[in-house]
Amino acid sequence: MxxxxxxxxxxxxxxxxxxxxxxxxxxxxxxxxxxxxxxxxxxxxxxxxxxxxxxxxxxxxxKSKDNLLISSLQYLSDEYKKSWQKIFEEKNIDPIDRIIRIVQNDFSSKIANRNKISVWIAFYSEVKFRPSYLTICQRQDEIYSQQMEKLVSEINNITSQKEFTPKEVSETYHSMVDGLWQRILFDPKIYTNEFCKNLVLKYFKSIYVNEDRFA
Amino acid sequence: MxxxxxxxxxxxxxxxxxxxxxxxxxxxxxxxxxxxxxxxxxxxxxxxxxxxxxxxxxxxxxKSKDNLLISSLQYLSDEYKKSWQKIFEEKNIDPIDRIIRIVQNDFSSKIANRNKISVWIAFYSEVKFRPSYLTICQRQDEIYSQQMEKLVSEINNITSQKEFTPKEVSETYHSMVDGLWQRILFDPKIYTNEFCKNLVLKYFKSIYVNEDRFA
DNA sequence: ATAAAAATTGAATGATTATTCAATACAAAA
DNA sequence: TTTTGTATTGAATAATCATTCAATTTTTAT
Structure with missing residues (x-):
């Protein structure tokens, strides 16, 4: 016994x-x-x-279909997190290069492809009605935003850019990524990963005017 | 007879x-x-x-549930379209004021509220599997983008801003709006309509540096 | 007022689907 | 090999839901 x-x-x-x-x-x-x-x-x-x-x-x-769906979302979330976590942590790389890598990752074919995006949006669409979906998505976003703000503030220090706060830049970037992912789903002919990546880099260029690496 | x-x-x-x-x-x-x-x-x-x-x-x-859903999406789409159509058409208003009105409209409580947004995202999430949803959404986007580009090119002419093309500005704005709407759904405490509106205006400020109305 | 047509009801139908569970296959231990 | 416990099956169950349609109410025309 x-x-x-x-x-x-x-x-x-x-x-x-x-x-x-x-x-x-x-x-x-x-x-x-x-x-x-x-x-x-x-x-x-x-x-x-x-x-x-x-x-x-x-x-x-x-145990239930619900549970299977939650586990799948969690897996998707972990997979994405792993991909950006290590970029944020590479402290020996110049912060501008690091942010460029973040952008490259967010529009890499492994992350920003129509299959993955459609799954994300499927879960997003239920977030308002399933607290467990919301929790998973929010936790991810929170950490990402936090790391992003830290990275931007490093860049702001280097470039002595004062007009735009780390929070503003981070939020703007984050919303652009979400929006562009959505558009990849609508019209992949126009919104290629390359197109999206360059659009975002151009945004950074508008903030950090003297930095050529964003061009 | x-x-x-x-x-x-x-x-x-x-x-x-x-x-x-x-x-x-x-x-x-x-x-x-x-x-x-x-x-x-x-x-x-x-x-x-x-x-x-x-x-x-x-x-x-x-006739069918499917048909009811399509009609509802079409209605939502028309309603939104009406709201921006008339702003684009007010040719006697300064283009910068016009674009500010577009932003105000996109983040007005009538348009950017959690109920409406959750419905939009619900339909978005099915776009890949329902050609009729895709058609409605694409048609809307196409006209909006077209008008937006025209407006931005007017502003570019006035401000003699050359770095960013109308298409780039328009696409960036559009994706930011979509992304921010999504975020309103996730975390309405942080992403108030005011917060989102100001974030977007700040983006325009980064493009049109000398224009005070965006600040 | 009456008849004919249209609008609307609500109960029945049939299809779909998550969940259950008794039966079976498989593996490990004795 | 036999026994015992675990993993896996697949058919049965019960619930949900879109769709249908005969019956009823309401409107319109005469």
Whole structure:
């Protein structure tokens, strides 16, 4: 009896740390399904089929569809966070180069592609009605903004630019990125990643007039 | 027989031009329901109840739920368009004042409130999967962008600003608006309409350095 | 006032879909 | 091998919802 209890606990721990293959397969399949069919048309049956497990299992593994969706959003959020976190942290790189890398990342094909964007917007559209979605998105934004403001204030110090506060620049950039992502979804012919990236760099150019690297 | 035909035609014409009360009641109810419950949870039954007609009637009147949703998006789009169309057309007003009015309009409480925004984003999120949604949104954007570019080029002429093309300024502005609307939904405490408006005006200030009206 | 036509109802239908769970396959331990 | 526990299946269930339509109310024309 004692042994059984201990065993059970070990198993639980294992499944928490070493993320099971099926767990990840299902999350990937969920994101792919939302990208291909839209959130409204994403059923457990579709996801399970794509992940090549039974419908019953998908539900069993995540307790509920809701839970599967939340886990998928969390995964998407973590993936994005990882991509910018390390750029912000490279303290030995010039801050202007660092911000350029942030822009490059935000419009890299890995991040800003129509599939990923459509999934983000699908979740955004439900944020007002699902507190758990809101929490995940807000947490991400908060840290990003905070790091961005710090980076901008470093640049402001170097360039002795006084007209625009770090907060203003950070918020403007952030909203531009969100807006441009949306537009990539609408009209990818015009809004190529390159076009968007250059538009944002041009914005920085308007703030930091003497800095040629933004041109 | 002849008379009957004529009568019928008159009735049809009437119901097309003088939009029936129920028609508009249902569209309003649809927008309200999406705002309150989200698109995923918007059923004909909820809409009908809010519009105070029977569920069967709602479906009969619009042929299908799909059709009702498209009509609602079209209405929203038209309403927004009307609000900016007349500002662009006021040719006797100084272009800088005109662009300031455009900004004021885009962040007026009538346009940029959480209810309206959540409905917009709900439709945006389905744009990739519903060609009819895409068409409505694209048509709107195209005309807006076109007018905006024209306005910016007028301002560029006056200010002899050469660094930033009308297209660039217009696209940047447009994406900022979309991004900020999204952020109003996430965190209305920080992103008040006033805050957003000032952020955008500050952007224009960075382009048109000598123009005090943007400050 | 009456008949004919149109508008509106609401209950029934059928399709879709999340969730459950008994049955089966699989793996590990004895 | 046999036993025991876990992972996985897939068919059944129950709920939700768009759509239909026969019946009823309201409006219009005579």
């Amino acid at each position: 004692m042994k059984a209890l201990v065993n059970k606990k070990t198993t639980e721990q294992a499944s928490e740390t070493e993320i099971s293959v099926n767990h990840q397969k299902l999350i990937d399949a969920t994101i792919e399904t939302i990208a291909k069919r839209g959130l409204a048309d994403t059923t457990i049956a579709h996801v399970a089929k794509r992940a090549k497990v039974s419908q019953g299992y998908a539900n069993f593994r995540f | 002849m008379k009957a035909l004529v009568n019928k035609k008159t009735t049809e014409q009437a119901s097309e031009t003088e939009i029936s009360v129920n028609h508009q009641k249902l569209i309003d109810a649809t927008i309200e329901t999406i705002a309150k419950r989200g698109l995923a949870d918007t059923t004909i039954a909820h809409v009908a109840k809010r519009a105070k007609v029977s569920q069967g009637y709602a479906n009969f009147r619009f």
